[in-house]
Amino acid sequence: MARVVTKPDTLNQLNQDFEQQVLTVPVFLNSVPKCGTHLIRNIFRMFVPVNQQYHDTFIQIPVLRQHVGAFNYLQPKLSWGHLLFSDESAMALRKAQHLVVVRDPYDWVLARARFFLSDNFQGNLEHLKSGQINLEEILNMMIFGIHEKVPSLSDIYTHNAAAWLGTGTKLVRFEELKHHVQNLESDDAEQYFRELLSVLQLREFPTDWRERVRVGSDREQSGTYRDNLTNTAFTLPDQLPEQQRKLVDYAAPGLRNLLGYCD
Structure with missing residues (x-):
């Protein structure tokens, strides 16, 4: 079984620096793997009491039945994972606020390789x-x-993203999230984060929201941020080579357009 090695963060302690409002609805942060999962999770953690954050596991299909309580609307929690579309996952999330984070498939290839x-x-x-x-x-x-070892881009995006569209799930593009994190002082950023965080159904939008986002988006708090990965065996390009771009379009025709990515 694959193992991911990361250093622990200190966000639970930093959460105490902010006045928190009680979460009244279950919220699930779903994502395609390698699409900024830690970034959105850590930002949301700054807006929810620690005792209402589900830290037991990273929820995926193999462990869904053991952790379905994370979505109990009588005991609302903020949880996260890579939960593919299925009958069981749809039933489990029927009363939860549900976001799915994606990124441009071209960049995803590089992020996965890295x-x-x-x-x-x-x-x-x-x-x-x-x-x-x-x-x-x-x-x-x-x-x-890779045959019998890792699934294809098409399989992952089909089951972890595309199949959730049109079901009431909120689609979040990693690139837009990153852009607004980097431009927090703008009016556009405030509008963006008000909309993004609306799934928490807070009674009042915090006036210190910018500081919360800054703390949650601190790269040092993300063990899988690209600059925190250690001893990458190859130097990868900043952009996917043209031939591999064509192969992405061949392997998953229409996917980038479906997710809102246009050249």
Whole structure:
């Protein structure tokens, strides 16, 4: 089984610096893996009492039945995970506020490769770091998957994102979240975060929301932020090569347009 190595954060302690309002509805932060999960989770954690945050596990299909209580509307919690679309997950989330975070599939290929090639990821893919496979081949594996080892881009985006659309789930694009985090003083940022955080159904939007977002979005608090990954075996480009972009379009035609990404 794959193991992810990260350092613990201190956000539960920092949460105490802010006056918190009681959460009255269950909220689930769902995401495609490697789409800024820690960023949105850590920001939301600054707006919810620690005792109403579900830290027991990162909720996914294999453990859903054991942790379905995270969505109990009588005991509201903020929870997070990578929960693919299914009959069981739809029933579990029927009374929860539900967000799904995605990122541009072109950039996702690089983010996935960067993570798999780092020391933070320990699993059955250590041979990818050996230098016996070139970078372009690794990028293609991120797109098409590796037989019986890792799923393809199309499979992941289909079940973790596309299948949730049109069901009342709120779609969040990582790039927009990141942009507004980096431009917190703007009026657009305030409008964005008021809308994003509206799923918490707070009685009053905190006047110190900017400071809460700053604390939650601190890169040092995210063990999987790209600059905090250790000993990445390859130097990856800032943009996906043109050939691999064409392969993404071939492997998942229409996906980028469906998610709102247009060149």
